[in-house]
Amino acid sequence: MGKIAIIGGGASGMACAVLLARRGQEVTVLERGERLGRKLSATGNGQGNVTNTDMGAEHYFSDDNEKVARLLARFGSGETVRFLESMGGIFLPDGRGRVYPAGRQASAVTDLMRFELARLGVRTLFHAQVGSLSFDRDFFLTYEGGQLHADAVILAAGGRAAPNYGTDGSAYALAQGFGHTVTPCSPVLVQLKCDPASVRGLKGIRADAALSVIRRGETIFGCRGDVLFTESGVSGDAVFRASSYAQAGDELKIDFLPDVPAERLFEVLKDGGENCLLCVVNNGLGRTLFRLAEGEKEKLAALVKGFPLTVTGTLGYAYAQVTRGGIPLAETDDNLMSRLQKGLYFTGEILNVDGECGGYNLQWALTSAYVATEGVLS
Secondary structure: OOEEEEEOOOHHHHHHHHHHHHOOOEEEEEOOOOOOOOOHHHOOOOOOOOEEOOOOHHHEEEOOHHHHHHHHHHOOHHHHHHHHHOOOOOEEEOOOOEEEEOOOOHHHHHHHHHHHHHHHOOEEEOOOOEEEEEEEOEEEEEEOOEEEEEOEEEEOOOOOOOHHHOOOOOOHHHHHOOOOOOOOOEEEOOOEEEOHHHHOOOOOOEEEEEEEEEEOOEEEEEEEEEEEEOOOEEEOHHHHHHOOOOOOOOEEEEEOOOOOOHHHHHHHOOOOOOOOOOOOOOHHHHHHHHHHHOOOHHHHHHHHHOEEEEEEEEOOHHHOOEEEOOEOHHHEOOOOEEOOOOOEEEOHHHEOEEEOOOOHHHHHHHHHHHHHHHHHHO
């Protein structure tokens, strides 16, 4: 193939570099920051949730989920584990199918890939944000501090989420320079905002709860997990999962006792006193619920089993893990090469593909990396 430039040194870009260098290709990675894999080191709440054993296109949002399914069939969760373990380490699923390194450190996953790139002798340029990309017989890149010619380019520079890691959406312009479009973007896997008055006094309280998203009276999503109250709304594992579905105006219903039937709860609350929720829910939560119920037993039971909150928005890209939207899959071929410019490939979050919380987005990063490198090598 000749010289290959990879724009972006995140999970997807590093995976592309490893796969190509193992096949003897001359690769240069251009990373705008001072080190590789900064966002990867934070994945899975710092524990490195790399994929999920329950893998399928139904866990993704895109303009072409059938194409997502075809690509996952080529490189799914099993291939991801084998790829990572080919560099070292042991990766194991938890009870919900989320796959982690046995040492539960995301930074160690990053180190595995960094060490493999060093072993393979991959050239990496740091503080090298690409400012322009053009094509005339070959690709010409200008970046902070230099210029580069390449026979193929893989654009793996991420979306808009988590700009503190260098993913601020500026890379979309490189694709748009070749005529590509960018679908409307929004932050997902993010904290949800509610009316501050509705969560007053609950900041810092965490509960293992069942969370439902309700739109116009219909439940569109439900899950079980941590719900953490903040000063502006709710966070936690269940909320991050729900954020893929929720939008402003939707109602959240929180069941603080998903394992306890309403009849049993009602029996416990029979005296209706202010201490009736002791050893039932968190004490601080109990006091707030009792105040809101004004001492009425029926209302109190309803709040415990279905505490309502109205979504007013999210905390935005600065607090989001993933971007929804991006370059449409329809503008790429089956190897994720641009249909508008031969030799230009896209991987990872810059594409209009995002997954649910639970390892799906890192899986997409590695699936798209594999597919694009196969295209480069074909």
